[in-house]
Amino acid sequence: MCGIAGYIGKKQAAPIILDGLAKLEYRGYDSAGIAVFDGEKIHMEKAVGRLRVLDELTRHGASMPGFCGIGHTRWATHGCPSDTNAHPHMNRENTIAVVHNGIIENYDVLKARLEKKGYQFVSETDTEVLAHMLTEYYRGNPAEAIEKVMHRVEGSYALGIMFLDHPHHIYAARKDSPLIVGVSDTGKFIASDVPAILQYTRTVYYMENEEIVCLSNEHTRFYNIDGEPIEKEPVTVDWDIHAAEKGGYEHFMLKEIHEQPKAIRDTISPRIKENDIDLGELNLTDEEIKRLRKISIVACGSAYHTGVTGKYVIEDLARIPVETDLASEYRYRNPIYAPDSLVIIVSQSGETADSLAALRDAKAHGSKVLSIVNVVGSSIARESDAVLYTWAGPEISVATTKAYSCQLAVFYMLAMKFARIRGSITAEHFQTLLEALRRLPDQVEGLLSQKEKIQYFANHYLATEHIFFMGRGIDYAISLEGSLKLKEISYIHSEAYAAGELKHGTISLMEKGTLVVALATQDALYPKTVSNIVEVKTRGAFVMALTTLRHKDMEKCADYVLYIPETESPFMGSLAIIPLQLFAYYVALGRGLDVDKPRNLAKSVTVE
Numbered sequence: 002m003c004g005i006a007g008y009i010g011k012k013q014a015a016p017i018i019l020d021g022l023a024k025l026e027y028r029g030y031d032s033a034g035i036a037v038f039d040g041e042k043i044h045m046e047k048a049v050g051r052l053r054v055l056d057e058l059t060r061h062g063a064s065m066p067g068f069c070g071i072g073h074t075r076w077a078t079h080g081c082p083s084d085t086n087a088h089p090h091m092n093r094e095n096t097i098a099v100v101h102n103g104i105i106e107n108y109d110v111l112k113a114r115l116e117k118k119g120y121q122f123v124s125e126t127d128t129e130v131l132a133h134m135l136t137e138y139y140r141g142n143p144a145e146a147i148e149k150v151m152h153r154v155e156g157s158y159a160l161g162i163m164f165l166d167h168p169h170h171i172y173a174a175r176k177d178s179p180l181i182v183g184v185s186d187t188g189k190f191i192a193s194d195v196p197a198i199l200q201y202t203r204t205v206y207y208m209e210n211e212e213i214v215c216l217s218n219e220h221t222r223f224y225n226i227d228g229e230p231i232e233k234e235p236v237t238v239d240w241d242i243h244a245a246e247k248g249g250y251e252h253f254m255l256k257e258i259h260e261q262p263k264a265i266r267d268t269i270s271p272r273i274k275e276n277d278i279d280l281g282e283l284n285l286t287d288e289e290i291k292r293l294r295k296i297s298i299v300a301c302g303s304a305y306h307t308g309v310t311g312k313y314v315i316e317d318l319a320r321i322p323v324e325t326d327l328a329s330e331y332r333y334r335n336p337i338y339a340p341d342s343l344v345i346i347v348s349q350s351g352e353t354a355d356s357l358a359a360l361r362d363a364k365a366h367g368s369k370v371l372s373i374v375n376v377v378g379s380s381i382a383r384e385s386d387a388v389l390y391t392w393a394g395p396e397i398s399v400a401t402t403k404a405y406s407c408q409l410a411v412f413y414m415l416a417m418k419f420a421r422i423r424g425s426i427t428a429e430h431f432q433t434l435l436e437a438l439r440r441l442p443d444q445v446e447g448l449l450s451q452k453e454k455i456q457y458f459a460n461h462y463l464a465t466e467h468i469f470f471m472g473r474g475i476d477y478a479i480s481l482e483g484s485l486k487l488k489e490i491s492y493i494h495s496e497a498y499a500a501g502e503l504k505h506g507t508i509s510l511m512e513k514g515t516l517v518v519a520l521a522t523q524d525a526l527y528p529k530t531v532s533n534i535v536e537v538k539t540r541g542a543f544v545m546a547l548t549t550l551r552h553k554d555m556e557k558c559a560d561y562v563l564y565i566p567e568t569e570s571p572f573m574g575s576l577a578i579i580p581l582q583l584f585a586y587y588v589a590l591g592r593g594l595d596v597d598k599p600r601n602l603a604k605s606v607t608v609e
């Protein structure tokens with residue numbers, strides 16, 4: 002959600018900043034802007050729409066010469082997408098330029114106060130108060146002015162700031178919104194995320210809350226909010242540069258779908274040791290695991306959906322009660338934190354505002370927090386008591402696929418480990434599951450090779466207005482994700498139902514031709530789901546069923562059947578989701594939509 006890129010160094014800044022912003026496009030935005038010190042003044046250009054508009058306007062930065070600048074892609078919160086509301090924002094004298102990710106929650110109070118003092122606002126944004134406040138507090142020392150502003154604003158921010166008085170410096174600061182600093186021989190960078198700078202450097206500093214940095218050709222200086230210098234250690238990022246490129250695929254989403262076998266393998270293999278699962282990162286003793294009385298899984302969107310599967314799998318194998326909550330609900334519902342309980346936060350980005358707030362609430366109540374996160378060094382990872390990383394690599398497409406699959410794999414390992422330690426499954430059962438887990442990446446690979454069949458089916462449903470997904474147990478959890486995937490990128494209305502729940506209301510929507518995608522991969526629930534399929538078919542629905550090869554009889558009741566290979570029932574979701582991801586992808590593709598950057602969505606939702 003919004004992206005920041007900034008550069009100071011020996012090269013022309015604007016092209017580097019525009020390239021950096023392009024690498025952050027996946028975060029979601031509706032306008033873009035850039036400010037460069039051109040030797041005399043701060044030259045600014047902004048444009049609503051895609052980054053290519055700004056790119057053309059500035060001839061890929063050629064019209065903005067200079068060695069120091071900041072840029073931004075904006076996802077509108079306060080004020081509609083427009084050139085005026087786009088960042089950077091400047092003070093009236095054009096001596097201070099600011100880019101901002103996050104929300105200034107007390108901006109209305111601050112704005113009223115500034116207006117009384119005669120400051121005139123040109124945009125509808127919360128960010129503009131920062132430009133005027135910096136002007137108000139600036140007495141020649143930029144860091145001091147920034148500290149004063151930070152002490153007075155409430156909310157979240159990652160900031161990139163330039164002062165005309167200090168033309169060869171970039172300042173940056175953060176609170177609850179991600180920001181990194183990169184350093185190389187030829188320059189220094191600020192960015193919202195690693196892909197923006199990966200082609201220039203792998204040496205990165207992760208900024209912590211309420212820290213300020215001042216970058217110049219000569220130095221990289223960090224301060225706390227009280228102006229005290231702080232020492233920070235750089236981290237070497239080991240991401241493969243090609244991981245953030247499309248690599249010949251038409252879209253990042255398709256590439257990431259195909260990366261799933263590797264991503265799952267990378268996530269499970271290092272943790273399978275001598276026929277056991279080693280989750281040393283858990284930071285829990287066997288005694289603590291045995292004492293666990295409750296687990297709360299808290300997340301948003303697809304990460305929440307993996308938590309729904311996690312509940313089924315952990316309760317089934319480890320016999321620990323699990324509740325799965327949406328972070329946006331959990332954080333405000335005054336949850337009960339019992340002793341011997343564990344909170345698990347799931348997040349690809351590690352920056353989702355609601356999930357981070359839930360984490361902090363849990364910690365403030367003394368609860369132990371384990372997170373399942375994809376981005377190393379992200380806020381959720383840093384603030385958790387323990388982290389189980391998903392090794393999916395950078396995920397660029399807004400619609401998550403490979404990170405989702407890795408989160409499922411982590412839940413399987415957790416459930417198995419807990420089950421083994423608590424003695425709720427036998428050693429033989431554990432070994433059977435372990436073998437099945439090892440086979441999963443190859444099975445996913447096999448499913449991907451059948452993608453034409455799904456494309457063929459998807460092409461028949463490009464004009465559909467409503468699609469329903471249904472299933473029971475884990476199939477219901479996977480239906481939730483299949484439905485979200487479809488709606489977020491194809492804009493087709495879709496809902497997911499626990500199959501047994503349909504007749505309590507939603508079945509009234511079934512009519513001739515309504516497409517129902519029915520999941521029936523759980524042997525124990527198979528006859529029940531078949532009954533539900535018959536019920537919707539009786540009302541005219543067209544049913545596409547997803548089941549395993551042992552259930553060939555499905556062809557007698559469904560209109561179209563897709564088969565997935567057999568695995569242990571707790572792991573079925575990892576196979577069932579593959580055709581659903583491909584279905585969503587091909588429907589969106591067939592409708593000519595921007596698959597990787599669906600409208601209104603952001604990859605990393607850093608505001609509530």
Ligand code: M6R
Nearest residue numbers: 302303304348349350353400401
């Ligand atoms: O980064 P997170 O995993 O915390 O993100 C949570 C959701 O915003 C995310 O899963 C979202 O639902 C995706 N767009 C789904 O594809």
